[in-house]
Structure formats: C-alpha cells, structure tokens
Amino acid sequence: MKSDIILLGHGSGGTLSHQLLDSLIIPILSQVAPGEQNDAAILPEQSGRLAFTTDSFVVDPIFFPGGNIGDLAVNGTVNDLAMAGATPLYLSVGLILEEGLPIEDLRRILESMRQAADIAGVRIVTGDTKVVPRGKADRIFINTSGVGLLEHELEIGGSGARIGDQILINGTIGDHGMAVLASREGLELKSDMKTDCVPLNSLVAKILAAGGSDVHVLRDPTRGGVATTLKEISLQSKAEITLDESGLPIHATVAAACSILGLDPLFVANEGKLLVVVAPESAEAVLAAMHSCPHGGDSTRIGEVTGAGEGKLRLRTAIGGLRSIEMLAGEQLPRIC
C-alpha cells in the first residue's frame, strides 16, 4: 500500500480501490484469485433448509480487551446462524471506512476476521468496501451477513418455550459489555475484564446432538443482555420465565464494576454466551454436553419457564422474594456491538 491511511479514493472503484482489494483485503480475508472477482459469489447446491442473517457492527472503541470489531463481526453472525440451529457456512463482509483510518488498524481488524472465520469454520466469500469523508463515520463499521445450513428437521425459535423448560447458560454474564465500556471510558478495572466473544457453533452442535427436539430455544444474549433476550422469548412464547438470582454466574470484577457504575449485569451485552431453553427431561444431558465443550465449561442452570404469561420475566432474589424485570427503554450501554 502506498498510503498508510485510508483515502477517499480507496472507495472510488478505480486503481486505488483495486490496490486496497488486491494487496490487503482479498489476500487476508478470502484469497479469491484476482481473475475470479465477480459481483456475487457462487455457492454449491446445499441439500436442506438455509439460514440467512445480517448484522452491522459499530462498536466503540474498535479495539478492546480480548478482541476487536473484526472478530466480533465474524463471531456475531456465526452465532446468529448457530442460534437458528444452522451450521454456518459462508459470510459476506461489507466495510464502511472513514477517510484517515490507519491501514495498520484495518490490517489488524481483517486479520482478526480471517482468524475468527478459520476457527468457526466459515468462508468469507464476497464483500464490498466503501469510504466516506472524515467525520462522516467513526473509523470503521462492518456488516457481516451469513448463510448456514440446517442439517436437521428441528424447529428452533423464540416461540418454542414450554412450561417446565429449564433455562441454561454457558458461563458468566456481562463480560463483553463491561470490557468495551471499561476500555472506552479508560476505567482502571479494564485489565481484569475482557470480552467473551467466541464462535458458538460447535457448542450448538453438541447441544442439539444431546437434546434433539427437546431443545426449544437457542438465543445469544447480545444487545440488551440476558434480561432483554429472555423477555423477548417470554413475549414470543407467551410464557413466564423465572430466574434465580443466586444462580446467575457473574465475574467478581464485572459485578463490582456494574455496582460502581449503577448498571444491572442482566442487561449488559454478551458475545460468547447462549441461552438454551430445554425440556426438563433433557436438561441434565444438555448441560453435560455443554460442560464437555471448550466454551461451555462453566455452563449452569439459571432459571425455568414457570407458567403462562406474555412477557413476564421475574427474578427470584437471593432472599426468596420475586421481582418483576422490565425491559429498559433506551441505552444502558450504547455501541457495544
């Protein structure tokens, strides 16, 4: 690259665009040969239903403890496909770059994307790059869309929760949101907190193998956290969900930081967690399968579906009381993904 920052011309479609693509983006992300670049990628025929999803990432800061906007963008879309019960196969990458972004930052982000894609076993097959003038974006925004394959006939979706179902989670809550916030605000605590961002597709495969059709809902509690996600499931399934406060896994540092800042960890975003709503007869088997996975060692039961009731989410407090949990109106933590 002749320039060490992104110029408007890198988004023009001319020689600067081609240089950026041929010398940086394509070699790192996809290794498509120069003669094979077309307007769309051609994917082989798949036998089975497909899952299709999209997510844009605008996290601030773009680098934070344990990750950056690049691996976040890959894992976020991989996980959305996994939550539909699909095997993630192909990703697209749409970059919106602000003029002046250091090429070195872009390189680090792209390398993280590639590494995350390799770990998750997905291929980045198509992309697009736009550049906007200084002050018209914030360094880099990334859209990833994904296509996955449903290799089974199961129906996994937010409306599947039934009375008696158990609510499982694969580890501590609030890590991602607090790591990003601490990094953004320059909090001293930052060194003790890092994002939990990981791909969850292999964990989901194990869960489905163990629970089969008893797995009713899979959902990753990203924006809005565990509380908002469970509230959505409660609304979709018309089912009352009760959480056990004493069973909620929270890192001590995250709990302390939330306490200092007046934040409720139940509403803080996660990027490597999933909630499983599973029939009680399969809960133990699913939990055991989760424990055997790299990203499931700390899996635990945090609540259950306790009755009918659209949008009813309650917390059984440590001293035995019941508190109703409402969705937040607006922003607790803006731009955490």
Add this chain to the structure above:
Amino acid sequence: MKSDIILLGHGSGGTLSHQLLDSLIIPILSQVAPGEQNDAAILPEQSGRLAFTTDSFVVDPIFFPGGNIGDLAVNGTVNDLAMAGATPLYLSVGLILEEGLPIEDLRRILESMRQAADIAGVRIVTGDTKVVPRGKADRIFINTSGVGLLEHELEIGGSGARIGDQILINGTIGDHGMAVLASREGLELKSDMKTDCVPLNSLVAKILAAGGSDVHVLRDPTRGGVATTLKEISLQSKAEITLDESGLPIHATVAAACSILGLDPLFVANEGKLLVVVAPESAEAVLAAMHSCPHGGDSTRIGEVTGAGEGKLRLRTAIGGLRSIEMLAGEQLPRIC
C-alpha cells in the same frame, strides 16, 4: 412512534428498539409476525447453485432525483445477483442510523425499499438496526446482502470475454452519477437529470433465454462507470476491448453537465445499466430480446473484444483515432452509491 427523530435508544435492544422495529421497520419491510422474529431467517431448500452478494450504500445526498438510498440499496444488490446469472430471491437489510435522523425520512426510505423489493420480486427476510451518536455517521447507511438461485448451468463471469465478442449496453450512460452529483451540488441542471436506478433481473432473464451459453459476461457498470467495468473485464479475460465513441449513448444533459464539470461520462456511475459481452453469432438475438424489455428499449452495441491483451481498453474516436483508456486513480465522484 413517540419521537419524530431517531434517538440513541432506538439502537439499544430495549423497548425503544422494539417500538421502532414493530411499528415501523418490520411492518413496512417484511411483515414478519412479531412472534416469528429470530436471529436468522429460515429459507426453504433450493435446488441449484446459489449466488450470495453484499453491498453497503453511503450515497450523499440520501434523496436525489428519481430515487433515494433505499431503492438504490435494494436494486444494487438485486442487480449484483442478476449479473451472476441468478434469480434474486432473498435480501437482508442492515441499517446504520445517525442519532437525529428524522423518522419521516426513514419511513420514506423504507417504503422505497419495500416498493423496489416488490417490483424486483425479492423478499426482505432478515435485518439489523444500529444507531450511532450525532456526527458518527451521515444520516443513514444501508447494507443489503442477497441470496439468489442459479436456474441454469451457465458460467457467467468476468473472465469469459472472447475475441470477436460484442459489447452491448441497455441504454444511456452516466445518468445516476450525474443526478446524484447535481443534487448534491445544487446544480441548475438537476431537474433534467435523474437516476437510472432499476432492477435488471427480468432483463437478464430475457438475455440468457436469447443468448444462452453465448452470453459470456454480465456486469453492471456502477462505481467507476462503463470504462472501469470494461477495464476489469479486460483484466479478468486477458482480452483487449475497443469501444466506439460515436456509438456511446449519452443523454444530452448528462453530456453537457460532464463537459462543464470536466468529467468523463465513461467513468460516471450507473445503477440501471448492464454490459453484456456476447458471442457475435448471438449478438443480434440478444439485442432484440433486450429491446423487448421495459429497461432495454435503448439497448445498443458499443464495442467489441478486438484481441488479446490484459487490461487493454481503447476508444475508437469519432474521427477514427484510437485512444487508450486507463483506470482513474481515485475519486471522480465520491459517494454516488
């Protein structure tokens, strides 16, 4: 909607996010029932190869003569699928909104997207909405990704041009770029120019029916215009292409505006045009098929593949000379899509 502008909270995942989704975005774009919102859309099994593409749109201004960023975003991705020879089926929509965007502007844009999707015959099946603070984006950026089906065994791609192939286009060049520029700069000429943005999938279907395997390349000359697109085809196919200057269809107003502003219409973006590289024996049949289509009435031959040569693009001038055309380095017209 209680607010008449976009607030940060509309991107939080909380109740404001749900309101925006349930009262505006979903009813207009996709009409997915509230109980059916999941992290990914499930698509029925398709028999055949698939095409997958992505494009982010950052056009400035967001409203311009003949269209806006919404129908541009839908048609742009529909056309990328069509250029791969695919029937466009499903779109995703990723919105990045700047705090303060008038809800009414968003509504107009979403309605244009829906209308464009209906006309092109594609379904918007999944989406994502993020909000960034004032000054961190420019009103609205839209990513559309798309999945299409190849209903044939043809190999359409940039490397397929052969010596003797004819270069066809479906109408005048430079309309979109000049309409956006005139609108952005407040030029007096603006009323005479409007975008050519349309979906090209039905035109492509007719072209493939008429030309079959003699259709070697389909490409829409968007960013970088006709010259850059042909240069890319020349590079990919290692084939010299010669254009006839006198045969280039250009609206008089566009030609005049380009002349005043010192722009070369060959490098100005189009959003409703396609270039067809077709074997000479099928050129007449394809041209006749194009003429029978709503967006092909002004189709014409503009050049041919005249020899071997990687990246060689030449213009046969009106007085019979030959001029070599090079790609532009950077920006002739930034942010036209």
